[in-house]
Amino acid sequence: MPDTGQSVGPYQLQGQLGAGGMGEVYRALDTRVGRQVAFKILPESLAGNEGGGGDSNRKPGWPPR
Numbered sequence: 001m002p003d004t005g006q007s008v009g010p011y012q013l014q015g016q017l018g019a020g021g022m023g024e025v026y027r028a029l030d031t032r033v034g035r036q037v038a039f040k041i042l043p044e045s046l047a048g049n050e051g052g053g054g055d056s057n058r059k060p061g062w063p064p065r
Contacts, residue, residue, distance in 0.1 A: 001016070001024065002026070002041070007031075008028075008039065008041075010030060010031045010032045011028040011029065011030055011031070011037065011039050012028060012029045012031055013026045013027075013028050013039065014026070014027045014028055014029060014036075015027050017038065021043075022040075022042070022043075022046065023040050023041050023042040023043055023046070024040070024041045025038055025039070025040050025041075026038070026039045026040075026041070027039075
């Protein structure tokens with residue numbers, strides 16, 4: 001688990017919001033735009049899985065093209 005205040009790229013982690021089988025979600029500050037965001041860290045078992053997640057989680061037809 002990362003430490004509060006730790007930076008991951010332009011994101012500064014500010015606290016954990018939740019955790020589960022699909023990873024951990026943190027409240028973070030996007031320092032590029034000064035905005036609060038949710039930042040998800042995947043478990044190693046999913047992080048390198050190019051076939052899992054991605055566009056497969058989108059609703060059909062969304063976003064409109």
